Amino acid sequence: MxxxxxxxxxxxxxxxxxxxxxxxxxxxxxxxxxxxxxxxxxxxxxxxxxxxxxxxxxxVWKQLNFGGVFMNSLIITIVSVAGILMISAPAAYQFVRRPGWVSQCLFLLILSSLVIPFQTLMIPLVKVASELRLMDSIPGIIIMYWGFGIPLAVFLYHGFIKSIPRELEEAALIDGNGIAGAFFRVVLPLLKPVTTTIAILQSLWIWNDFLLPLITLSSKKNQTIPIAxxxxxxxxxxxxxxxxxxxxxxxxxxxxxxxxxxxxxxxxxxxxxxxx
Amino acid sequence: MTIKTRGRLMYTAFVAPAIIFFALVILVPFLRAIVYSFQDWDGISSNISWVGWSNYQQLLHDTAFMKSFVFTAKYVAVTTVLLNVIGLLLALGLNQAIKFRNVLRTIFFLPYVMGSVIVGFIWQFIITNLFSEIGAATGWSLFQKNWLSLPDYAFWSIVMVAVWQSVGYFMIIYLAALQGVPKDMLEAAEIDGAGYWSRMRNVVFPLIRPALTINFFLAIANGFKGFDLNYSLTGGGPFGTTQSLAYHIYTEGFGRNLFTYASSKAVVFFLILAAVTLVQSIVLKRREVEL
Incomplete structure (x- = not known):
């Protein structure tokens, strides 16, 4: 056998x-x-x-200005992912540690948006983005990636933070740290595994994304690698x-x-x- | 400042950035998409009129939209089956102790990390140039045709490239599930005289059921959202036969500037995906109870 x-x-x-x-x-x-x-x-x-x-x-390097295009992709990816992590971790932390009806509603609202496909949002998004002067600008597209990245990041952080025992933060609070201190000194280092997961998922998505840059970045100097x-x-x-x-x-x-x-x-x- | 107001302030400082960017980029555009779908507007003029359900009524008789829906449904059905069957077979193969297992796994997974637009362009080159060369060298009529100019062949081209790109991802998830099957359980079944297929059916498959459900719905949702390959491999052609729903909404909204009409299609598109997700969560919940 x-x-x-x-x-x-x-x-x-x-x-x-x-x-x-x-x-x-x-x-x-x-x-x-x-x-x-x-x-x-x-x-x-x-x-x-x-x-x-x-x-x-x-x-090709000369015709596409590949050096510049590469830097655009790199800057957009790094700043977008860093922003998503910095915005989502604190929010998820409060949703877990202060579970009132406010937290509950906000978390459910963000979570349910995971169902919405990008193509449903893209037409009005272009309208909103041009009103806010976010069109054809690298800071503009980064802000849009922050918004699109938040739901998955908050969801994954939320699940992870729930598994961290509260006692660790309480010890930090007794040692004279404020809530912010406890979060940054104690919780944030513990989040490293889930932070890596989120960073990798979001980096691959943003680096390879085609449709959002296609509809929001029109000038040649702002192109990303997939567009160029x-x-x-x-x-x-x-x-x-x-x-x-x-x-x-x-x-x-x-x-x-x-x-x-x-x-x-x-x-x-x-x-x-x-x-x- | 009391402790309570301090706590509230802290809460707001932690939560507000997420809520602001979420509202700006997702919530407001989503609500506006619904509003647009009941309006008539070209996106430029200041003249916006309410039209009730007429966009939705028009949509029912829109043959291009229906065609893209049929394409997408067919595409979802075929890719869901192929990605899961091939992904599971690869995972079963790589779960054995064979030589260069990690190298093989890396190669199968590699296309997944590449951008799908770039993948589409690579395959456009392969299909138009390499396939005709293979056809000339071997005389096989299959490769003598220009696949991207024939509707049926173009459909299968997109399916083939989608499977080539994503099957590694499905393989990885199945592999993780297979590695979670306890070895002693398999050995016990073997001692009890269960053969390979009996062990598969009675021990392995029930244990990897959650991965099966996840992969199944993942393939459906990703299939519905397909855009990049339709854009880069076929351009929706020939004769619009490979327009996915997502690609159709894109061309209607940004190619023809039918902002409000395309928004009604976008809302229908959302409802389809929401229904898929709803069914998924019900199925997963029921499974949890069973376990």
Whole structure:
């Protein structure tokens, strides 16, 4: 019985490996073609490049102003996520520790908004955002991400804080800290695991988000990576070699992030899915 | 200052920022979407008129909207089944002691962390260029067609890319659930003479039921909200056959500036997703009681 199952494992390994090759193949093709000249791409997609031309990357870097675009994506992601964490943790803390009808109502209101899809909000959002002068501005889109990030963050913080024993904060209060002191010195450090989960979920979402920047950031200087890399897929697109270089450059940051943070990402995503 | 007012002040200071940004970005736009859906307005002029239910009545006879609804329903059904079946199979495979397990897991999961717009563009290149090359080399008629210009093939292209991108995510959740199945329970079943399938059916599946429910509803909700691939892979084409509801609302609202009419569609879209979530919470509640 055991023996038969062990014999099956090499076959399983071969099947899964072949599948992995198939899954990885599109990424390989993208990478390979980003080194080719236009003629090489047109004559054969599957062939290897005659030489590794880095020229495509230089051209794309200049045409897209990739350095600036990358910085936009980075600033938007970091400031948005930091803001979401700083706004949500204190609110969730009060909802748990001062559970009156006010807390109950506010928490339920925020929680139930998780059901609302972005596409229901986007038309009036553009209207509200232009009234508040948040359109086509990086601080503006960051503020919008704060709003959209709050519900999930408050929900996950709320669940986690409930499991922290109250005695720890009470000890801090007796030691002469105020509520704020107890929160910042005692509670906040304890929230680290859930903070990591939230930060990872929100970073991936904001970094890869396409629709919100598409409708709110119109000028070239404010573009994010997903928006900028779609330039080569416009109506008159035929510069496949540049397009592939652009997609490679667009994918590298998130793949590097994934490789270094793999364990955290997988844990975060599992926790987020199971609780969310 | 009394202790009570101090406490209230502190409460407000902690809670107010969350409430302000939440109200600004979610609550106000949501209420406005409902208001717009009963109005007629082009988004620019100062002339806004109330039209009652007429947007909603018009919507019932809107063939483009119905077409996008049918597309989305079909897409949700197919992707929900495929993501769960393939995700579970991969998880079962990777739950065995095989070589390079972690490398394989990483590769299957990798597409999920990439932006879906970028994924859509990558596959647009693969399907238009690589597939025709495969067709020329092998003579298989399947690859000699231009998939993105034929409605049926375009539909399956989006399904294929969506599964390629997200199946790793479903695999991860199933894998976590499978690793939570106690080993001694499986050994006990084995000693009792239960074969592989019997152990699966009687021990493993009942224990991973919560993950199954979560994944099932996750696939449904994500399927309904699909936008990026429709935008980047097919552009809603050919002939608008691959317009998802989300993509349809986007083109109506921002392409044709039908602000108020598109808002009524957006409200219907919300109601569909709210119904899905409601059913999900009922199912999960009932499960909790059972356990």
């Amino acid at each position: 055991h023996k038969r199952e062990n014999q099956r494992k090499p076959i399983l390994f071969i099947i899964l490996s072949l599948l992995a090759v198939v899954v990885f193949f599109p990424l390989y093709i993208t990478l390979v073609n980003s080194f080719k000249s236009y003629n090489e791409v047109v004559s054969s997609v599957a062939a290897l490049p005659s030489a590794f031309h880095f020229g495509n990357f230089a051209t 890399s779609s330039v080569y897929f416009g109506q008159y697109m035929n510069e496949w070699h540049l397009a592939m270089a652009a997609l490679t450059m667009a994918s590298i940051p998130v793949i590097v992030f994934f490789v270094f943070m793999q364990r955290n990402i997988i844990e975060g995503i599992t926790a987020g899915a199971v609780k969310g």
